[in-house]
Amino acid sequence: MATYLYRLGKFAFRHKYLVVAAWIIVIAVVGGAISATNPTFSKEFNLPGTDSQRATELMNENFAAAAEQETQxxxxxxxxxxxxxxxxxxxxxxxxxxxxxxxxxxxxxxxxxxxxxxxxxxxxxxxxxxxxxxxxxxxxxxxxxxxxxxxxxxxxxxxxxxxxxxxxxxxxxxxxxxxVQAAGGLSEMLGFAVAFIVMIVAFGALIAAFIPLFTAILGIALATLTVTLGSGFFDINEGVTGIVTMIGIAVSIDYALFIVSRYRSELNLGGTREAAAGRAVGTAGSSVVFAGLTVVVALAALAVVEVPMITQMGISAAVAVIIAVLGAITLIPAVLGIFGRFAFSPRIPGLRHGDEPETMESNGHRWAKIVTKYPWPIAGAALVLLVIAAIPMTKLELGLSFTQDEERPALALLQRGFGEGVNGELFVVLDAPDGTDITAIAEGTVAHIKGLDNVATPDQLMWVGNGPDAANPMAGANSALIAVTPQMSPSGPETHELMNQIRDYGSTVNSEGAELGVAGQTAIVADMSSKLSSALIPYLIVVVGLAFIIMMVVFRSILVPLTATLGFLFSVCATFGATVAIFQEGDFGLIEHTQPIISFLPIFMIGVVFGLAMDYQVFLVTRMREEYVHGLSAKDAIISGYTHGARVVASAAIIMISVFGAFMLSSETTSKMMGFGLAAAVFFDAFIIRMIVIPAVMSILGDSAWKLPAWLDKILPNVDIEGEAIRRIPIEQDPDSDPDPNQVPVRV
Structure with missing residues (x-):
């Protein structure tokens, strides 16, 4: 693979204007196809296999007017x-x-x-x-x-x-x-602004900092247009565009950072810029491909949840990742070719520029030496910190509320005067075979519900039928509809319990030859929350299992993938704990209105952050393996790989934390929770696990970290992610280059 990517990188660099034009043409063609076909996103929301979905179908069939009113x-x-x-x-x-x-x-x-x-x-x-x-x-x-x-x-x-x-x-x-949600764009703009500043610091030059942003914008544009065009052929919910943009920004900038940074390292050898671009794509590009594959697996595996909208979100975001990978290995070298010798100018005084002599020690090099010298106490302290942060997770409660903070005063008045459930009715649907009189069953059900707790105005509870006479719809009805108003909040545990008690009565209704279901927004939200909660562990197993296999192929090791996945579990638990402490328990007084953790946040966060975490793992550790395979000792390989990769990984993580953290500027607790959870997850995983725990544990493991059983070594494909084939290609010298006389021309 490295050889093919090497050739692709050189081709893109050499035919730079053709490649950039091709991208722009593709974007224009997809945009034109959208104008011609006028595709529309779906507004429907389905939960196959749930009671609320079945009840909704019965309600649509037998009480169309009431069902339509629910959507208004x-x-x-x-x-x-x-x-x-x-x-x-x-x-x-x-x-x-x-x-x-x-x-x-x-x-x-x-x-x-x-x-x-x-x-x-x-x-x-x-x-x-x-x-x-x-x-x-x-x-x-x-x-x-x-x-x-x-x-x-x-x-x-x-x-x-x-x-x-x-x-x-x-x-x-x-x-x-x-x-109504405020129009988006602020967080994306803030994310791009922070990204530009971070990349100026990372590269020490303005143009190099601009290149990842330019390619990211083109990639996000193509991804968004592709998903929009796909909505004309597939059922895609309109809510997917937000995650496509967010993931597109994240991975596009990440991958561009790694390619451009490696290109700068290859330039230090004094070869031609075209050859440097080829070597950058052949080495860092290989990491990009496998890191992207890991993210695609994590996102596509959201199909395990069996919620159509979430499946659509995962697949659409996976499309954005694939486009980001293609952009990194084709568009980046092409843009580098266009800027040529001006790519790393103008230089910003006082910042590292990446062409310093190898003898010039960096902060990453100093920290790597400390970690490898004292691995046990450093790894232990870091893990203890994560365990402490994870403790509140034992109180985790999942829920799903669309209540805005601006509505809180109104809800307080509702509770004070009428009960909070006025806007969260449960629609109990009874259905019997044709020819069966539903009257006795409906009256029995009404009597049972009147005796339950948390029913507002039970004396006014009644049923309506679907009989043929509009003036007397009870006569001849074989289906009944009962609107039940909860006394407490639609998203509260009391209403959830009321819904379950009504559903439990379904066994009695079944024995009488009818069917009972509960529909309405409250029931749908509750079923979605339950479905997401039950899918969390299977999803985690699928994602971690598939990613483990991918990383075994990449690292030719069992212990490295094992430590990577175990480390992710530590960071996820710490994130859950911190989120519960602040948003559910109200610790530190940062949140005025506490609430259960959003039910889709754990799965969503695992999918997104696992992909990003494995990005950082691949980029940091593949460089270590590359140095180890090419002759350095296990300890020296860790130090060398960390020195070359830590700055870029830290920059990428800071950008992601800024992008996600920008959501905390929202006035809504839900948006703040999502922003905080994702930002905290990136912080814990990138800075604690990847940059502290992983190098420390690998130092403890030594040579055994890279061992692979002979029988497994024969089975796994060799993808040459270290670029061994590329190292055998002579460096093409550039007569215009002026390499540093103190720089030894060896491959880095």
């Missing part, structure tokens, strides 16, 4: 006044009059003053007026789907509420208009 945007206005809402009736009337003018409002005549409605119809007073007339509920329905809400709608709604927060009247909102 709905927002609640909560009003409160300590002196009673009756004293603010005129102000509330004005609020309602303007609320009716909000975009896409349906049935405006049904939006009424809760005080007036309670006086006119005492039977429904408890549904709109609570806490002795101090809290009121106004419901707004819109003729658009929940996912089609816009930032403009949210802004108009926020302005409306702010306008009427006067004279002691509190006005808050919760629901679909409040849950």
């Amino acid at each position: 945007a709905s927002t609640s206005i909560l009003i409160a006044a300590d002196d009673g809402l009756a004293a603010h009736s005129d102000q509330i009337d004005q609020l309602i009059a303007q609320a009716k003018t909000l975009p896409d409002i349906v049935d405006p005549e049904k939006i009424v003053n809760p005080v007036t409605l309670a006086e006119a119809n005492p039977a429904v007073a408890s549904a709109v007026l609570g806490d002795n007339g101090k809290v009121g509920l106004i419901q707004l329905n819109q003729s658009i789907r929940i996912e089609d809400q816009t930032q403009a709608n949210k802004t108009a709604f926020l302005d409306l509420m702010a306008k009427f927060r006067t004279g002691g009247l509190q006005v808050e909102g919760t629901g679909s208009m409040m849950q």
